[in-house]
Amino acid sequence: MSGLGPAAEAAGWRLDSEVFLPEETRGATPVDFLQQLPSYQSALRRRATAGTQDRRAASQDPAGLRAAEGRGLQQEGDEVAARPAREHPLTIAEKRRLRYCQQADIKYLSGWKQWKRTSNKSLKKVLSEVKELSSYLELWRHDIHSIEGKFGTGIQSYFSFLRFLVLLNFIIFILMFSLVTLPSIISKYGMFNSSFAKIPPKNVEPHCTVYEPSGNKGLVYFYTYLKDLLSGTGFLEVTVLFYGYYTIDAEWISIQKYNLPLAYLLATFGYLALSLVWIIKRSVGGFKQNLVHNKDPFQSYCNKVFAGWDFCITDPNAARLKHRSLQYELQTDLEEERLKRKIADRTTKEKLRIYSLRIFINIIVIAVLSGCFYSIYRATVFSQENSNDVSNMNFQANLLVQYLPSMVITLANFIAPQIFSFLIRFEDYSPAFEIRLTLMRCVFVRLANIGVLLFSLWSQISYCATDKCNACGYNYELYPCWESEVGQEMYKLMIFDFIIILAVILFVDFPRMLLVTHCSCKPVQWCGLQEFGISDNVLEIIYGQTICWIGTFFSPLLPAIATIKYFIIFYIKKISLIHTRKPAARPIRASSSNFFFLVVLLIGLLLAFIPLGISIAHIPSSKACGPFRNFNTSWAVVPHTIDGFPTGLRQVLYGIASEAFAVPFFMVICLIMFYFIALAGAHKRVVEQLREQLVMESRDKLFLIRKITEAQRHP
Secondary structure, eight states: OOOSOHHHHHTTEEEETTEEEEGGGTTOSOHHHHTTSHHHHHHHHHHHHHHHHHHHHHHHOHHHHHHHHHHHHHHHHHHHHHSOGGGSSOOHHHHHHHHHHHHHHGGGSOHHHHHHHHHHHHHHHHHHHHHHHHHTTSTTHHHHHHHHHHHOHHHHHHHHHHHHHHHHHHHHHHHHIIIIIHHHHHHHTTGGGOOOOOOOOTTOOGGGGOOOOOOOOSSOOHHHHHHHHHHSOGGGGGSTTSGGGOOOOSSOOSTTOOOHHHHHHHHHHHHHHHHHHHHHHHHHHHHHHHHHHTTOOSSHHHHHHHHOOOTTOOOHHHHHHHHHHHHHHHHHHHHHHHHHHHHHTOOHHHHHHHHHHHHHHHHHHHHHHHHHHHHHHHHHHHHHHHTTOOTTOOHHHHHHHHTHHHHHHHHHHHHHHHHHHHHGGGSOOOHHHHHHHHHHHHHHHHHHHHHHHHHHHHHHHSOOOSHHHHHHTSOTTTOTTHHHHHHHHHHHHHHHHHHHHHHHIIIIIHHHHHHHHHOOOHHHHHHOSEEEOHHHHHHHHHHHHHHHHHHTTTSTTHHHHHHHHHHHHHHHHHHIIIIIEEEOSSOOOHHHHHHHHHHHHHHHHHHHHHHHHHHHHTSOOOSSSSTTTTSSSGGGHHHHHHHTSOHHHHHHHHHHTSHHHHHHHHHHHHHHHHHHHHHHHHHHHHHHHHHHHHHHHHHHHHHHHHHHHHHHHOO
């Protein structure tokens, strides 16, 4: 019944608790002594509660129960015997003996099983070799390993996250370029027998189709090109960078009948879906680790003392900071225990006081946020109303007006977190919760500022003061191609964010490093080098990635700019880390930080869904530019395309979109969701049992140590 094969049974091996043990070693264990272990006593108590049900089941069908156990053991033995020897918790000599037994058992298998086992082994070997070779093709592999070796896994996780964003933006750029930009270029320049028709939109007022981009004509000064490069106006406005370039009036643009409007919409859905799936896939591993490590009250101190050191660190300064970090974490745990005891001992008067103080501080936080949002709204309105009036402005004033919303957003992103960090000290939270709450408030500030900017833009776009404007459905007088205007705002935000990152490193970090290195006065030495805050730097690039997701629909080549931007930022941050900054004294663990980064990135992606969904399905598309000028909204291309399908396929698609299909589909989704909820509950119980097992093993070790100590005292 062991299921190991004749050779393994002849060698004296049998399956026992999923571990192969020789027969001659069995029976040598002091059973009476092991029965005194806490884990054995706990198992006896648990079995006593379920003993009645087990005896009743055995009395009803003992033969069937023994047969089922035999079949399960046989199947389990086959699976365990087929596993490689290196996967078993055995000594080297026992693994060699097991491998010999497995090789001897092959001749007793059928031809199909022999071929299956051999092919699986060969496939695993090929996949491992391919994986090993592909690791050498990883971007910045050596640089990230070097950073990990000097500064630990916490800072390494930031650079790995930055590499992930570079790859993501590059793939989004390939998707948009191949499906949207390249067919448009082929059509416009008449390559490959393609046609680019100029057909005016139907049922549209003629004045709504007037769009004259402000391209540079005649003699142009150099600073005008510089302004256009920074703001996306002028010569850049009529390039493939912005939505207005893709003005194709015909439904088909080539001899192969390529539907550009549908391709534009599907490419947008494609890069959003790709980003969502990729982020969720990467966050699964971090979620598993976070689920296990976050709720480990029994071994928290042991993990920090015996397993908290990062052996990748080789730099002495980073090692010193890691010592301080471990000390800080232990002090934080002790402080949290003190706060828990303090909270338990609070009187009603103290609770009323602290809750009133928290309510008052949260009112201040809301007031700060409201002030930031209102400032962004007013700056956006002022910029949109005055940026086109270039006759009464010089170069610097016009550029300042165009960049006013970006500067206000950057100022809000800098001031608001400082206020939040100061106010949270008075709220009497635990240190760990203080960090999480401050980070979440900073995330909300950065991402909500983008939402306020878009709301301000769309309030201007949808505002119509005349009948002519109402006939177009949007404010065509100021925004004849409003999609390009939104794309220019996203372009300016990305460029200004990159300029700010460069300016901080060049004009703040480097001078501070020179002062600390060459000036011996005490105030300068007390300030020291700037810390490399992992969370702040991550929020910085997530803010830029959210801008990229929103702006790609209005500027299809924005992912290419984001790829180049993050590529340069990688080397800038690396140089800054090595020469001008020091690791933070309070770094977060790599396992929890990776999960936190991806959760915040997912929040940014969900925020991008909202404005893109409103733009595609609700706001009327421009009648003077873009691939959707013949449609009322961008989404209207989907039903228009479906109407051209054959009758049978069209009926199927309309049936899928009908309520008759939606109701049972919703019920099936609910059943699947309930199944996964039940599965998650089962997994949670398994995790809790494993935690209990770890606790019992620690108690067993304490029991054995106590017994050894007693035996040494009384030989």
